[in-house]
Amino acid sequence: MTGQLERSAPPSRGLTWRQSWTSDLGASLVVFLVALPLCVGIAVASGVPAELGIVTGVVGGIVVGLLPGSSLQVSGPAAGLTVLVADTVAAHGIGALGVIVLGAGLLQVLLGLLRLGRWFRAISPAVVQGMLAGIGLVLILGQLYPLVGRQQPATTGEKFAGLPGLDPLTASAALGLLTIVAMVLWRRVPGPVGKVPGILVAVAAASAVATVLDLDVPRIEVGSLTGVVSLVDFSVLDAGVVGAMLTFALVASAESLFSAAAVDRMHSGPRTHYDKELVAQGVGNAVCGVLGALPMTAVIVRSAANVDAGARTKLSRVLHGVWLLVFVVLLPGVLSAVPLAVLAALLVHAGWKLLDVRGVARLVRADRAEGGVLLLTAGLIVLTDLLTGTLAGLLAAVVKTAWDVSRLSVVVTDHGEDHHHVAVRGNATFLRLPRLLETLEALPDGRVRVDLSDVRHLDRACGQAIEQWAAQRVGVELIRPRERSGTGSPDRRRTPAEHHEHE
Numbered sequence: 001m002t003g004q005l006e007r008s009a010p011p012s013r014g015l016t017w018r019q020s021w022t023s024d025l026g027a028s029l030v031v032f033l034v035a036l037p038l039c040v041g042i043a044v045a046s047g048v049p050a051e052l053g054i055v056t057g058v059v060g061g062i063v064v065g066l067l068p069g070s071s072l073q074v075s076g077p078a079a080g081l082t083v084l085v086a087d088t089v090a091a092h093g094i095g096a097l098g099v100i101v102l103g104a105g106l107l108q109v110l111l112g113l114l115r116l117g118r119w120f121r122a123i124s125p126a127v128v129q130g131m132l133a134g135i136g137l138v139l140i141l142g143q144l145y146p147l148v149g150r151q152q153p154a155t156t157g158e159k160f161a162g163l164p165g166l167d168p169l170t171a172s173a174a175l176g177l178l179t180i181v182a183m184v185l186w187r188r189v190p191g192p193v194g195k196v197p198g199i200l201v202a203v204a205a206a207s208a209v210a211t212v213l214d215l216d217v218p219r220i221e222v223g224s225l226t227g228v229v230s231l232v233d234f235s236v237l238d239a240g241v242v243g244a245m246l247t248f249a250l251v252a253s254a255e256s257l258f259s260a261a262a263v264d265r266m267h268s269g270p271r272t273h274y275d276k277e278l279v280a281q282g283v284g285n286a287v288c289g290v291l292g293a294l295p296m297t298a299v300i301v302r303s304a305a306n307v308d309a310g311a312r313t314k315l316s317r318v319l320h321g322v323w324l325l326v327f328v329v330l331l332p333g334v335l336s337a338v339p340l341a342v343l344a345a346l347l348v349h350a351g352w353k354l355l356d357v358r359g360v361a362r363l364v365r366a367d368r369a370e371g372g373v374l375l376l377t378a379g380l381i382v383l384t385d386l387l388t389g390t391l392a393g394l395l396a397a398v399v400k401t402a403w404d405v406s407r408l409s410v411v412v413t414d415h416g417e418d419h420h421h422v423a424v425r426g427n428a429t430f431l432r433l434p435r436l437l438e439t440l441e442a443l444p445d446g447r448v449r450v451d452l453s454d455v456r457h458l459d460r461a462c463g464q465a466i467e468q469w470a471a472q473r474v475g476v477e478l479i480r481p482r483e484r485s486g487t488g489s490p491d492r493r494r495t496p497a498e499h500h501e502h503e
Contacts, residue, residue, distance in 0.1 A: 020312045020313060020315075021315070023310045023311065023312045023316075024311055024312055024313055024315040024316040024319065025316075025319065026309060026310065027306055027309035027310055027311035027312075027316040028311075028315070028316040028317070028318075028319030028320045028322075028323065029319075029320075029323065030197060030305055030306070030309040031074055031302050031305050031306045031309065031311075031316065031317065031320040032319075032320045032323035032324060032327075033197050033199075033200040034197045034199050034200065034301065034302055034305045035057050035061075035074070035076055035299075035302050035320060035324065036054075036057075036324065036327065036335075037199060037200075037203045037338065037342075037343060037346060038053075038076070038077070038079070038199070038299075038301070038302070038346065038350075039053035039054045039056065039057040039076060039077055039324070040053050040054065040220060040222070040335060040338070040343060041053075041343030041344070041346050041347050042077040042078070042079055042081075042082055042294070042347070043056075043077065043294060044146075044220070044340065044343055045079075045082045045086070045139070045142065045143060045146075045343070045344070045347050046077075046081075046082050046085040046086050046089065046294060047085070047086045047089045047090065047094075048085070048089060048094055048097070048294065049223075049228045050220055050221065050222050050335070051222060051223060051224070051225050051228040051229075051328065052228055052292070052293045052294050053077045053293075053294055054225070054324055054328045055225060055228075055229060055288070055291055055293040055294075056076055056077045056288050056293045056294040056295070056296050057076040057077060057321065057324045058321045058324045058325045058328075059284050059287050059288050059291070059293065059296065059321070060074070060075030060076040060077075060284055060296045060321065061074070061075070061076070061317055061318055061319075061320045061321015061322070061324060062318055062321035062322065062325075063283065063284050063287050063321075064280050064281065064283070064284040064296070064317075065314055065317040065318035065320075065321055066314070066318060067276075067279070067280035067283060067284075068273065068276045068280065069260075069272060069273055069274075069276040069277030069278070069279070069280040069281075070260050070263065070264075070272040070273075070277050070280075070298070071269060071270055071313060071314045072263060072267060072269065072303065072306055072307055072311050072314070072316075072317070073256075073259060073260055073263045073272065073277070073298045073303045073306075073317075074298065074299060074302035074303045074305075074306050074317045074320065075256070075281065075284060075296050075297065075298045075299065075317075076296055076299050076302060077294045077295070077296060077299075078252075078255060078296070078297040078299050079135075079139060079347060079350040079351065079354065080132065080135050080251070080255050080297065080354065081248075081251065081252065081255070081294075081295055081297065082135075082139055082347070083135055083138045083139060083142070083386060084247065084248065084251060084386050085097070085294060085295065086142075087385060087386075088100060088244050088248075090154065091240065091244075092236065092240060092241055092244065093236070094292075095230075095233050095236055096233075096236040096241055096244075097292060097293075097294075098230065098231070098232040098233065098289050098290065098291070098292035098293075099232050099233060099234055099236055099237060099241060099289065100241055100244045100245050100248060100289070100295075101248065101285050101286075101288050101289035101293070101294070101295045102232050102285070102286055102288075102289025102290060103241075103242070103245030103248075103249075103289070104245045104246075104248035104249040104252060104282075104285055104289070104295060105249075105281075105282045105283065105284065105285030105286030105287070105288070105289055105295075106282065106286055107245060107246065107249035107282070108249050108252065108253055108278055108279070108281050108282030108285060109278075109279050109282035109283060109286065110282075111249070111253065111278055111282070112275045112276065112277075112278030112279035112280075112281075112282060113275075113279060115275050116275075116278075117253075117257060117274035117275040117276075117277065117278035118274045118275065120253055120254050120257045120258075120274070120278075123254065123394070124370075124373065124393075124394070124397035124401075125363075125370075126363065126370040126371070126373040126374045126377070126393070126397060127373060127374075127377055127390065127393040127394055127396075127397050128254070128258060129356070129359060129360065129363060129374050130373065130374035130375065130376070130377025130378045130381075130389075130393050131251075131254075131377055131378075131381065131386070131389070131390050131393065132354045132355075132356065133354065133355050133356065133360055133374065133377075133378040134377060134378035134379070134380070134381025134382055134386070134389055135351075135354055135381065135386065136350075136351040136352065136353070136354030136355035136356070137351070137355060137378060137381075137382050138156070138351075138381065138382055139347055139348070139350065139351035139354065140348050140351040140352065140355070141156070141159050141160070141382075142159060143344040143345075143347045143348045143351065144163070144166060144344075144348065145159070145162070145166070145344075146172075146218070146340050146341060146343075146344040147172065147173060147176040147341055147344040147345060147348060148166050148167055148168060148170050148172055148173040148176070148341070149170045149171070149172030149173070149217060149218065149341060150162075150166065156382065156383065171210075171215045171216070171217050172217045172218070172339065172340075172341035173341070175206045175209065175210055175215070175217065175339050175341045175342055175345075176206075176341040176342065176344055176345035176348070177345070178202075178205065178206045178209065179202045179203065179205075179206045179341075179342045179345035179346065179349075180202075180345050180348065180349055182198070182201055182202035182205050182206070183198045183199060183201075183202040183346075183349055184198075186198035186201050186202070195309075197305060199346065202342075202345075202346075203338060203342055203346070206339065206341075206342045206345075207337050207338045207339065207342060210337075210339050210342075211337055215339070217339045217340070217341060218339065218340040218341070219336055219337065219338060219339050219340060220335050220336055220338050220339075220340060220343070221336065222328070222332045222333075222335045222336060223332065224332065225328060225329070228292075229291050229292060229293070230291075230292040231290065231291075231292065232289055232290050232292065243387075247386070247387045248285075248295055249282075250390075251386065251390070252281065252285065252295055252296070252297045253278055253281065255297040255298070256277065256278070256281045256297045256298040257272075257274055257277065257278065257298075259297070259298040259299065259300045259303060260272040260274065260277055260298060262300055262303075263298075263300070263303045263304070263307065266303075266304060266307045267307050269312075277298075281296070281297065281298065284296050301350070302320075306320075360374060360378075369400050369404075370400075372396070373393055373396045373397050373400060374393075376392060376393055376396050377389050377390060377392065377393030377396075380392050380393070402429070402431060403431060405427055405429075406426075406427045406428075406429040406431045406432050407426045407427060408424065408425070408426040408427060408428055408429075408432040408435070408436065409423075409424070409425040409426050410422065410423075410424055410435070410436055410439045411423045411425075412439065412443070417444075417446070418444075418445070418446030418447060419446060419447045419448075420443055420444075420446065420447070420448050420449070421448075421449045421451065422439070422440065422443070422448060422449065422450045422451065423451045423454070424436070424450065424451065424452050424454070424455055425454040425455065426454075426455065426456065427455070427456055427457045428452070428455050428457065428458045428459065428462040428463075429457065429459045429461070429462065430459060430461040430462065432462070433461055433462050433465055436462065436465070436466075437465060437469065440466070440469050441469070445473075445474075445475075446475060447475040447476075447477070448473070448475060448476050448477070449476075449477045449479065450466065450470070450476065450477070450478050450479065451479045452466075452478065452479055452480050452481050453479050453480070453481060455481045456481075458481055466478070
């Protein structure tokens with residue numbers, strides 16, 4: 001979906017109110033049909049009741065849908081947060097989920113009000129891609145178990161250890177394979193029939209096969225929303241819970257704003273206002289937290305379906321939330337016909353798209369250092385957790401950038417046995433200080449001219465080191481960087497040793 005860069009028509013330009021309403025109504029139904037199985041599947045994979053996923057979808061549609069920020073982006077529970085939610089519930093219990101999501105939402109609102117939304121776009125693409133790839137790997141690894149009708153183990157090590165024992169010949173595995181094949185092949189169906197969402201076709205086909213053949217496979221259990229909604233409990237607050245709030249806020253904000261950038265490339269309507277969108281996402285998460293539901297982000301799958309279905313205004317995403325609410329209130333029993341293996345297949349497919357093997361391969365081939373940051377981020381997310389992997393990736397990206405921008409050229413030219421010229425060009429930072437000092441200290445006694453006029457940046461560590469080296473020698477002339485001179489010409493100054501020699 002993210003690869004679709006074609007721009008659709010502007011949301012409402014040149015259309016009557018009736019035409020816009022008709023387009024938004026049709027798009028809302030498409031998004032509803034795509035969102036319903038994903039809301040349930042993400043909740044089940046996160047280790048919480050299925051109803052909580054629908055609550056988040058309703059809030060994402062109605063509450064966030066009415067707020068300013070983005071007009072065509074659709075919010076709800078996201079596959080990218082599945083791993084984080086599952087780990088949090090396992091560590092702190094489902095009772096802590098509400099206060100964590102509430103705190104994360106309030107942090108997002110604060111970040112948006114401080115106009116920090118745009119800065120999320122400055123995160124290294126390698127870290128972002130590595131984060132998504134790591135989440136995709138963990139998601140696939142965990143969902144392979146329900147895909148074949150097994151309960152997934154609690155730890156990553158146990159999940160890896162149990163892979164050889166998975167039986168691919170079970171009824172659940174057959175239904176999961178049917179779901180994935182149907183989704184992949186449906187894209188090739190031409191004409192108006194092909195406009196029907198592939199997710200809907202796959203879920204309906206696999207569920208129908210399971211019902212007709214009366215297969216004994218685990219299925220979804222959905223009750224009333226009032227039975228699972230619980231008000232936030234502040235008694236669980238501790239350092240771990242506060243840390244989880246921060247993690248949720250940062251990851252959810254990044255995913256929402258990256259999605260906004262991708263959705264903006266799909267249409268020619270109004271662009272996303274990142275700070276307002278961050279506030280909207282925060283308000284939505286705060287409401288979800290109060291209700292004890294899952295956290296939300298903007299979701300690229302639903303957003304792309306919204307654009308492709310011809311949505312013109314934010315009405316389509318609001319209506320999709322209304323349809324979710326009406327469905328779970330009036331027809332909750334319909335979902336009980338859907339096997340868990342079918343939902344697991346949807347999430348395996350979503351994990352594969354997050355992994356984006358081709359994109360990873362392209363980045364590794366184009367820039368090995370960037371590829372290393374990506375692989376480090378993804379690997380640590382799989383082996384440790386999302387926060388550790390992402391922070392390590394950000395640190396690696398900062399170090400790589402610092403190394404790249406500190407390129408320094410030091411050229412020594414001999415003008416006789418006792419006269420040397422040292423030309424320094426580039427960025428003289430502490431990262432290159434050892435090499436610079438080694439070159440200077442290796443020079444024999446005699447007159448030395450150190451030309452720093454082509455240095456673009458001279459940090460304090462390098463400046464002080466060069467001054468100290470020059471002060472300890474006789475016959476050193478420093479030509480300082482041009483920006484240090486008020487006239488724009490090189491600023492030539494004698495060192496203390498030269499002053500002593502001159503006197």
